[in-house]
Amino acid sequence: MKRRLLLLPLFLLPSLAWADTATTMALQQAYAQARSLQPLLSPQESARLQQDLQQMTADQANPALFGVDRAIFEARVHGIRAAHAPSSIQEKERLQRQLNSLNQRYQSLQAEYAQLRQQLADRTMESARSSHLQQEIEQQKQTLQQEEKSLAKLQANSSAAPTTSPAARAPQASPIPQQLQALASYGTLRQGKYGTELDLPIASLFSGDRELSANGRQRLRSIAGALKGITAPQILVRVSPQPGGINLATQRAEAIVQGLRQAGVPEQRLALAANSGVANGMAQILLPGGS
Structure with missing residues:
Protein backbone atom coordinates (compact mmCIF):
# COMPACT_ATOMS: atom_id res chain seq x y z
CA MET A 1 0.00 0.00 0.00
CA LEU A 120 22.55 37.52 -26.55
CA ALA A 121 22.01 39.68 -23.47
CA ASP A 122 25.45 41.31 -23.93
CA ARG A 123 24.73 42.14 -27.58
CA THR A 124 21.35 43.61 -26.69
CA MET A 125 22.94 45.81 -24.00
CA GLU A 126 25.71 47.01 -26.38
CA SER A 127 23.12 47.93 -28.99
CA ALA A 128 21.17 49.94 -26.41
CA ARG A 129 24.34 51.80 -25.35
CA SER A 130 25.18 52.68 -28.98
CA SER A 131 21.68 54.02 -29.56
CA HIS A 132 21.84 56.13 -26.38
CA LEU A 133 25.27 57.54 -27.35
CA GLN A 134 24.00 58.48 -30.81
CA GLN A 135 21.09 60.37 -29.24
CA GLU A 136 23.48 62.29 -26.97
CA ILE A 137 25.67 63.26 -29.94
CA GLU A 138 22.65 64.54 -31.87
CA GLN A 139 21.52 66.61 -28.88
CA GLN A 140 25.00 68.09 -28.52
CA LYS A 141 25.06 69.01 -32.21
CA GLN A 142 21.72 70.78 -31.88
CA THR A 143 22.97 72.70 -28.83
CA LEU A 144 26.10 73.83 -30.67
CA GLN A 145 24.10 74.89 -33.71
CA GLN A 146 21.84 77.03 -31.53
CA GLU A 147 24.84 78.70 -29.89
CA GLU A 148 26.45 79.34 -33.29
CA LYS A 149 23.27 81.14 -34.36
CA SER A 150 23.35 83.15 -31.14
CA LEU A 151 26.96 84.22 -31.73
CA ALA A 152 26.23 85.04 -35.37
CA LYS A 153 23.36 87.25 -34.24
CA LEU A 154 25.63 89.05 -31.79
CA GLN A 155 28.15 89.61 -34.56
CA ALA A 156 25.45 90.93 -36.93
CA ASN A 157 24.19 93.35 -34.29
CA SER A 158 27.73 94.56 -33.71
CA SER A 159 28.32 95.08 -37.45
CA ALA A 160 25.04 96.99 -37.83
CA ALA A 161 25.96 99.62 -35.22
CA PRO A 162 26.12 103.13 -36.87
CA THR A 163 29.38 105.06 -37.10
CA THR A 164 29.80 108.81 -37.54
CA SER A 165 33.45 109.19 -38.54
CA PRO A 166 36.36 107.25 -40.10
CA ALA A 167 37.92 107.08 -36.66
CA ALA A 168 34.78 105.53 -35.28
CA ARG A 169 34.71 102.95 -38.09
CA ALA A 170 38.26 101.75 -37.28
CA PRO A 171 38.33 98.60 -35.12
CA GLN A 172 39.16 99.45 -31.55
CA ALA A 173 39.46 97.16 -28.56
CA SER A 174 36.87 98.00 -25.94
CA PRO A 175 38.19 98.30 -22.40
CA ILE A 176 37.46 95.42 -20.08
CA PRO A 177 34.87 96.43 -17.46
CA GLN A 178 36.29 96.95 -13.97
CA GLN A 179 34.18 94.19 -12.43
CA LEU A 180 35.67 91.63 -14.87
CA GLN A 181 39.33 92.49 -14.44
CA ALA A 182 39.64 90.18 -11.43
CA LEU A 183 39.27 87.23 -13.83
CA ALA A 184 42.76 87.97 -15.20
CA SER A 185 44.16 86.16 -12.13
CA TYR A 186 42.89 82.83 -13.45
CA GLY A 187 43.78 82.94 -17.17
CA THR A 188 44.26 85.15 -20.21
CA LEU A 189 41.62 87.91 -20.18
CA ARG A 190 40.88 90.05 -23.23
CA GLN A 191 38.10 91.87 -25.03
CA GLY A 192 37.30 89.79 -28.10
CA LYS A 193 34.99 89.84 -31.08
CA TYR A 194 31.88 88.80 -29.16
CA GLY A 195 32.66 90.07 -25.68
CA THR A 196 35.05 89.49 -22.81
CA GLU A 197 36.99 86.24 -23.21
CA LEU A 198 38.81 84.30 -20.48
CA ASP A 199 41.12 81.62 -21.93
CA LEU A 200 42.19 78.72 -19.70
CA PRO A 201 44.65 75.95 -20.68
CA ILE A 202 42.94 72.55 -20.86
CA ALA A 203 45.86 71.05 -18.92
CA SER A 204 45.11 73.36 -15.95
CA LEU A 205 41.54 72.00 -15.67
CA PHE A 206 41.53 68.31 -16.60
CA SER A 207 43.39 65.30 -15.26
CA GLY A 208 42.11 63.01 -18.05
CA ASP A 209 39.93 63.15 -21.11
CA ARG A 210 36.72 64.20 -19.34
CA GLU A 211 37.47 64.40 -15.61
CA LEU A 212 38.24 67.73 -13.95
CA SER A 213 41.38 67.67 -11.80
CA ALA A 214 41.35 68.84 -8.17
CA ASN A 215 43.24 71.97 -9.24
CA GLY A 216 40.75 72.50 -12.08
CA ARG A 217 37.75 72.30 -9.72
CA GLN A 218 39.42 74.78 -7.34
CA ARG A 219 40.14 77.16 -10.22
CA LEU A 220 36.51 77.01 -11.38
CA ARG A 221 35.31 77.73 -7.84
CA SER A 222 37.46 80.87 -7.77
CA ILE A 223 36.21 81.95 -11.21
CA ALA A 224 32.62 81.30 -10.14
CA GLY A 225 33.12 83.61 -7.17
CA ALA A 226 33.98 86.44 -9.56
CA LEU A 227 31.23 85.57 -12.07
CA LYS A 228 28.48 85.63 -9.45
CA GLY A 229 29.06 89.36 -8.99
CA ILE A 230 28.64 90.11 -12.71
CA THR A 231 25.39 91.26 -14.29
CA ALA A 232 25.93 89.43 -17.62
CA PRO A 233 22.69 87.60 -18.48
CA GLN A 234 24.58 84.75 -20.16
CA ILE A 235 27.93 83.02 -19.62
CA LEU A 236 29.08 80.82 -22.52
CA VAL A 237 31.62 78.00 -22.30
CA ARG A 238 33.45 76.58 -25.30
CA VAL A 239 36.49 74.32 -25.79
CA SER A 240 38.88 74.14 -28.74
CA PRO A 241 38.57 71.14 -31.10
CA GLN A 242 40.16 68.08 -29.49
CA PRO A 243 42.00 65.08 -30.98
CA GLY A 244 39.03 63.01 -29.81
CA GLY A 245 36.66 65.04 -32.01
CA ILE A 246 33.70 67.32 -31.40
CA ASN A 247 32.19 64.90 -28.89
CA LEU A 248 35.22 65.11 -26.55
CA ALA A 249 35.32 68.93 -26.83
CA THR A 250 31.62 69.13 -25.98
CA GLN A 251 31.98 66.77 -23.02
CA ARG A 252 34.82 68.87 -21.62
CA ALA A 253 32.74 72.04 -22.04
CA GLU A 254 29.87 70.32 -20.21
CA ALA A 255 32.25 69.38 -17.36
CA ILE A 256 33.29 73.06 -17.02
CA VAL A 257 29.63 74.17 -17.01
CA GLN A 258 28.86 71.61 -14.32
CA GLY A 259 31.85 72.78 -12.23
CA LEU A 260 30.68 76.41 -12.41
CA ARG A 261 27.10 75.37 -11.60
CA GLN A 262 28.24 73.41 -8.55
CA ALA A 263 30.26 76.45 -7.44
CA GLY A 264 27.11 78.59 -7.39
CA VAL A 265 26.73 80.17 -10.82
CA PRO A 266 22.99 80.09 -11.70
CA GLU A 267 22.20 77.34 -14.18
CA GLN A 268 20.01 79.58 -16.38
CA ARG A 269 23.00 81.83 -17.10
CA LEU A 270 25.29 79.00 -18.30
CA ALA A 271 25.32 77.58 -21.84
CA LEU A 272 27.60 75.83 -24.33
CA ALA A 273 28.90 77.65 -27.41
CA ALA A 274 30.52 76.61 -30.69
CA ASN A 275 34.26 75.99 -30.42
CA SER A 276 35.33 77.81 -33.60
CA GLY A 277 37.87 80.54 -32.91
CA VAL A 278 39.19 79.05 -29.66
CA ALA A 279 42.95 78.52 -29.63
CA ASN A 280 44.20 74.92 -29.62
CA GLY A 281 44.47 73.38 -26.18
CA MET A 282 42.34 76.09 -24.58
CA ALA A 283 38.96 76.35 -22.89
CA GLN A 284 37.16 79.68 -23.00
CA ILE A 285 34.58 81.42 -20.82
CA LEU A 286 32.82 84.08 -22.92
CA LEU A 287 30.75 86.94 -21.56
CA PRO A 288 28.82 88.41 -24.51
CA GLY A 289 28.83 92.19 -24.39
CA GLY A 290 31.44 92.14 -21.62
CA SER A 291 29.39 92.97 -18.53
Whole structure:
Protein backbone atom coordinates (compact mmCIF):
# COMPACT_ATOMS: atom_id res chain seq x y z
CA MET A 1 0.00 0.00 0.00
CA LYS A 2 2.84 2.44 0.86
CA ARG A 3 4.47 1.69 -2.51
CA ARG A 4 1.29 2.45 -4.44
CA LEU A 5 0.80 5.74 -2.59
CA LEU A 6 4.39 6.74 -3.32
CA LEU A 7 4.00 6.07 -7.04
CA LEU A 8 0.68 7.84 -7.43
CA PRO A 9 2.22 11.24 -8.51
CA LEU A 10 3.98 9.47 -11.41
CA PHE A 11 0.74 8.82 -13.22
CA LEU A 12 -0.82 12.28 -13.08
CA LEU A 13 -0.15 13.57 -16.60
CA PRO A 14 0.75 17.29 -16.87
CA SER A 15 -0.83 19.71 -19.30
CA LEU A 16 0.91 19.18 -22.67
CA ALA A 17 -1.01 21.67 -24.82
CA TRP A 18 2.17 23.62 -25.59
CA ALA A 19 4.36 20.63 -26.73
CA ASP A 20 4.32 19.05 -30.20
CA THR A 21 2.44 15.80 -30.87
CA ALA A 22 5.53 13.59 -30.95
CA THR A 23 6.75 14.96 -27.61
CA THR A 24 3.31 14.50 -26.06
CA MET A 25 3.15 10.88 -27.17
CA ALA A 26 6.69 10.19 -25.94
CA LEU A 27 5.88 11.68 -22.53
CA GLN A 28 2.65 9.66 -22.28
CA GLN A 29 4.57 6.50 -23.16
CA ALA A 30 7.09 7.29 -20.43
CA TYR A 31 4.31 7.59 -17.85
CA ALA A 32 2.85 4.30 -19.12
CA GLN A 33 6.24 2.59 -18.74
CA ALA A 34 6.50 3.86 -15.17
CA ARG A 35 3.06 2.44 -14.39
CA SER A 36 4.01 -0.95 -15.83
CA LEU A 37 7.06 -1.07 -13.56
CA GLN A 38 5.08 -0.35 -10.42
CA PRO A 39 5.26 -3.89 -9.00
CA LEU A 40 9.06 -3.92 -9.39
CA LEU A 41 9.99 -0.51 -8.00
CA SER A 42 11.64 0.12 -4.66
CA PRO A 43 11.07 3.50 -2.97
CA GLN A 44 14.49 4.71 -4.18
CA GLU A 45 13.84 3.62 -7.77
CA SER A 46 10.39 5.20 -7.65
CA ALA A 47 11.86 8.52 -6.52
CA ARG A 48 14.47 8.51 -9.31
CA LEU A 49 11.88 7.73 -11.98
CA GLN A 50 9.66 10.50 -10.66
CA GLN A 51 12.55 12.97 -10.94
CA ASP A 52 13.20 11.84 -14.55
CA LEU A 53 9.54 12.30 -15.51
CA GLN A 54 9.41 15.74 -13.88
CA GLN A 55 12.54 16.79 -15.83
CA MET A 56 11.02 15.53 -19.11
CA THR A 57 7.85 17.50 -18.35
CA ALA A 58 9.85 20.68 -17.63
CA ASP A 59 11.90 20.36 -20.86
CA GLN A 60 9.08 19.24 -23.19
CA ALA A 61 9.21 22.52 -25.16
CA ASN A 62 12.98 22.14 -25.80
CA PRO A 63 13.57 19.23 -28.23
CA ALA A 64 17.33 18.93 -27.49
CA LEU A 65 16.98 18.77 -23.72
CA PHE A 66 13.84 16.60 -23.92
CA GLY A 67 15.75 14.08 -26.06
CA VAL A 68 18.49 13.83 -23.44
CA ASP A 69 15.91 13.54 -20.63
CA ARG A 70 14.11 10.78 -22.50
CA ALA A 71 17.32 8.84 -23.11
CA ILE A 72 18.17 9.06 -19.39
CA PHE A 73 14.70 7.85 -18.47
CA GLU A 74 14.81 4.92 -20.92
CA ALA A 75 18.27 3.92 -19.74
CA ARG A 76 17.04 3.92 -16.15
CA VAL A 77 13.94 1.86 -17.08
CA HIS A 78 16.12 -0.59 -18.96
CA GLY A 79 18.41 -0.82 -15.93
CA ILE A 80 15.49 -1.51 -13.59
CA ARG A 81 14.19 -4.26 -15.84
CA ALA A 82 17.64 -5.72 -16.23
CA ALA A 83 18.17 -5.65 -12.47
CA HIS A 84 15.02 -7.72 -11.99
CA ALA A 85 15.87 -10.19 -14.73
CA PRO A 86 18.81 -12.57 -15.20
CA SER A 87 21.65 -10.53 -16.70
CA SER A 88 25.41 -10.25 -16.58
CA ILE A 89 27.42 -7.83 -14.48
CA GLN A 90 28.96 -6.46 -17.70
CA GLU A 91 25.55 -5.40 -19.02
CA LYS A 92 24.76 -3.51 -15.82
CA GLU A 93 28.08 -1.72 -15.98
CA ARG A 94 27.48 -0.81 -19.63
CA LEU A 95 24.11 0.66 -18.80
CA GLN A 96 25.59 2.64 -15.91
CA ARG A 97 28.26 4.07 -18.20
CA GLN A 98 25.58 5.00 -20.73
CA LEU A 99 23.56 6.73 -18.05
CA ASN A 100 26.62 8.66 -16.83
CA SER A 101 27.42 9.74 -20.38
CA LEU A 102 23.89 10.98 -20.95
CA ASN A 103 23.97 12.96 -17.71
CA GLN A 104 27.24 14.60 -18.76
CA ARG A 105 25.76 15.49 -22.15
CA TYR A 106 22.75 17.04 -20.48
CA GLN A 107 24.92 19.19 -18.23
CA SER A 108 27.03 20.27 -21.22
CA LEU A 109 23.92 21.34 -23.14
CA GLN A 110 22.68 23.32 -20.17
CA ALA A 111 26.02 25.16 -19.91
CA GLU A 112 26.05 25.87 -23.66
CA TYR A 113 22.54 27.31 -23.60
CA ALA A 114 23.41 29.49 -20.61
CA GLN A 115 26.43 30.87 -22.48
CA LEU A 116 24.35 31.62 -25.58
CA ARG A 117 21.74 33.44 -23.50
CA GLN A 118 24.47 35.56 -21.89
CA GLN A 119 25.96 36.45 -25.30
CA LEU A 120 22.55 37.52 -26.55
CA ALA A 121 22.01 39.68 -23.47
CA ASP A 122 25.45 41.31 -23.93
CA ARG A 123 24.73 42.14 -27.58
CA THR A 124 21.35 43.61 -26.69
CA MET A 125 22.94 45.81 -24.00
CA GLU A 126 25.71 47.01 -26.38
CA SER A 127 23.12 47.93 -28.99
CA ALA A 128 21.17 49.94 -26.41
CA ARG A 129 24.34 51.80 -25.35
CA SER A 130 25.18 52.68 -28.98
CA SER A 131 21.68 54.02 -29.56
CA HIS A 132 21.84 56.13 -26.38
CA LEU A 133 25.27 57.54 -27.35
CA GLN A 134 24.00 58.48 -30.81
CA GLN A 135 21.09 60.37 -29.24
CA GLU A 136 23.48 62.29 -26.97
CA ILE A 137 25.67 63.26 -29.94
CA GLU A 138 22.65 64.54 -31.87
CA GLN A 139 21.52 66.61 -28.88
CA GLN A 140 25.00 68.09 -28.52
CA LYS A 141 25.06 69.01 -32.21
CA GLN A 142 21.72 70.78 -31.88
CA THR A 143 22.97 72.70 -28.83
CA LEU A 144 26.10 73.83 -30.67
CA GLN A 145 24.10 74.89 -33.71
CA GLN A 146 21.84 77.03 -31.53
CA GLU A 147 24.84 78.70 -29.89
CA GLU A 148 26.45 79.34 -33.29
CA LYS A 149 23.27 81.14 -34.36
CA SER A 150 23.35 83.15 -31.14
CA LEU A 151 26.96 84.22 -31.73
CA ALA A 152 26.23 85.04 -35.37
CA LYS A 153 23.36 87.25 -34.24
CA LEU A 154 25.63 89.05 -31.79
CA GLN A 155 28.15 89.61 -34.56
CA ALA A 156 25.45 90.93 -36.93
CA ASN A 157 24.19 93.35 -34.29
CA SER A 158 27.73 94.56 -33.71
CA SER A 159 28.32 95.08 -37.45
CA ALA A 160 25.04 96.99 -37.83
CA ALA A 161 25.96 99.62 -35.22
CA PRO A 162 26.12 103.13 -36.87
CA THR A 163 29.38 105.06 -37.10
CA THR A 164 29.80 108.81 -37.54
CA SER A 165 33.45 109.19 -38.54
CA PRO A 166 36.36 107.25 -40.10
CA ALA A 167 37.92 107.08 -36.66
CA ALA A 168 34.78 105.53 -35.28
CA ARG A 169 34.71 102.95 -38.09
CA ALA A 170 38.26 101.75 -37.28
CA PRO A 171 38.33 98.60 -35.12
CA GLN A 172 39.16 99.45 -31.55
CA ALA A 173 39.46 97.16 -28.56
CA SER A 174 36.87 98.00 -25.94
CA PRO A 175 38.19 98.30 -22.40
CA ILE A 176 37.46 95.42 -20.08
CA PRO A 177 34.87 96.43 -17.46
CA GLN A 178 36.29 96.95 -13.97
CA GLN A 179 34.18 94.19 -12.43
CA LEU A 180 35.67 91.63 -14.87
CA GLN A 181 39.33 92.49 -14.44
CA ALA A 182 39.64 90.18 -11.43
CA LEU A 183 39.27 87.23 -13.83
CA ALA A 184 42.76 87.97 -15.20
CA SER A 185 44.16 86.16 -12.13
CA TYR A 186 42.89 82.83 -13.45
CA GLY A 187 43.78 82.94 -17.17
CA THR A 188 44.26 85.15 -20.21
CA LEU A 189 41.62 87.91 -20.18
CA ARG A 190 40.88 90.05 -23.23
CA GLN A 191 38.10 91.87 -25.03
CA GLY A 192 37.30 89.79 -28.10
CA LYS A 193 34.99 89.84 -31.08
CA TYR A 194 31.88 88.80 -29.16
CA GLY A 195 32.66 90.07 -25.68
CA THR A 196 35.05 89.49 -22.81
CA GLU A 197 36.99 86.24 -23.21
CA LEU A 198 38.81 84.30 -20.48
CA ASP A 199 41.12 81.62 -21.93
CA LEU A 200 42.19 78.72 -19.70
CA PRO A 201 44.65 75.95 -20.68
CA ILE A 202 42.94 72.55 -20.86
CA ALA A 203 45.86 71.05 -18.92
CA SER A 204 45.11 73.36 -15.95
CA LEU A 205 41.54 72.00 -15.67
CA PHE A 206 41.53 68.31 -16.60
CA SER A 207 43.39 65.30 -15.26
CA GLY A 208 42.11 63.01 -18.05
CA ASP A 209 39.93 63.15 -21.11
CA ARG A 210 36.72 64.20 -19.34
CA GLU A 211 37.47 64.40 -15.61
CA LEU A 212 38.24 67.73 -13.95
CA SER A 213 41.38 67.67 -11.80
CA ALA A 214 41.35 68.84 -8.17
CA ASN A 215 43.24 71.97 -9.24
CA GLY A 216 40.75 72.50 -12.08
CA ARG A 217 37.75 72.30 -9.72
CA GLN A 218 39.42 74.78 -7.34
CA ARG A 219 40.14 77.16 -10.22
CA LEU A 220 36.51 77.01 -11.38
CA ARG A 221 35.31 77.73 -7.84
CA SER A 222 37.46 80.87 -7.77
CA ILE A 223 36.21 81.95 -11.21
CA ALA A 224 32.62 81.30 -10.14
CA GLY A 225 33.12 83.61 -7.17
CA ALA A 226 33.98 86.44 -9.56
CA LEU A 227 31.23 85.57 -12.07
CA LYS A 228 28.48 85.63 -9.45
CA GLY A 229 29.06 89.36 -8.99
CA ILE A 230 28.64 90.11 -12.71
CA THR A 231 25.39 91.26 -14.29
CA ALA A 232 25.93 89.43 -17.62
CA PRO A 233 22.69 87.60 -18.48
CA GLN A 234 24.58 84.75 -20.16
CA ILE A 235 27.93 83.02 -19.62
CA LEU A 236 29.08 80.82 -22.52
CA VAL A 237 31.62 78.00 -22.30
CA ARG A 238 33.45 76.58 -25.30
CA VAL A 239 36.49 74.32 -25.79
CA SER A 240 38.88 74.14 -28.74
CA PRO A 241 38.57 71.14 -31.10
CA GLN A 242 40.16 68.08 -29.49
CA PRO A 243 42.00 65.08 -30.98
CA GLY A 244 39.03 63.01 -29.81
CA GLY A 245 36.66 65.04 -32.01
CA ILE A 246 33.70 67.32 -31.40
CA ASN A 247 32.19 64.90 -28.89
CA LEU A 248 35.22 65.11 -26.55
CA ALA A 249 35.32 68.93 -26.83
CA THR A 250 31.62 69.13 -25.98
CA GLN A 251 31.98 66.77 -23.02
CA ARG A 252 34.82 68.87 -21.62
CA ALA A 253 32.74 72.04 -22.04
CA GLU A 254 29.87 70.32 -20.21
CA ALA A 255 32.25 69.38 -17.36
CA ILE A 256 33.29 73.06 -17.02
CA VAL A 257 29.63 74.17 -17.01
CA GLN A 258 28.86 71.61 -14.32
CA GLY A 259 31.85 72.78 -12.23
CA LEU A 260 30.68 76.41 -12.41
CA ARG A 261 27.10 75.37 -11.60
CA GLN A 262 28.24 73.41 -8.55
CA ALA A 263 30.26 76.45 -7.44
CA GLY A 264 27.11 78.59 -7.39
CA VAL A 265 26.73 80.17 -10.82
CA PRO A 266 22.99 80.09 -11.70
CA GLU A 267 22.20 77.34 -14.18
CA GLN A 268 20.01 79.58 -16.38
CA ARG A 269 23.00 81.83 -17.10
CA LEU A 270 25.29 79.00 -18.30
CA ALA A 271 25.32 77.58 -21.84
CA LEU A 272 27.60 75.83 -24.33
CA ALA A 273 28.90 77.65 -27.41
CA ALA A 274 30.52 76.61 -30.69
CA ASN A 275 34.26 75.99 -30.42
CA SER A 276 35.33 77.81 -33.60
CA GLY A 277 37.87 80.54 -32.91
CA VAL A 278 39.19 79.05 -29.66
CA ALA A 279 42.95 78.52 -29.63
CA ASN A 280 44.20 74.92 -29.62
CA GLY A 281 44.47 73.38 -26.18
CA MET A 282 42.34 76.09 -24.58
CA ALA A 283 38.96 76.35 -22.89
CA GLN A 284 37.16 79.68 -23.00
CA ILE A 285 34.58 81.42 -20.82
CA LEU A 286 32.82 84.08 -22.92
CA LEU A 287 30.75 86.94 -21.56
CA PRO A 288 28.82 88.41 -24.51
CA GLY A 289 28.83 92.19 -24.39
CA GLY A 290 31.44 92.14 -21.62
CA SER A 291 29.39 92.97 -18.53
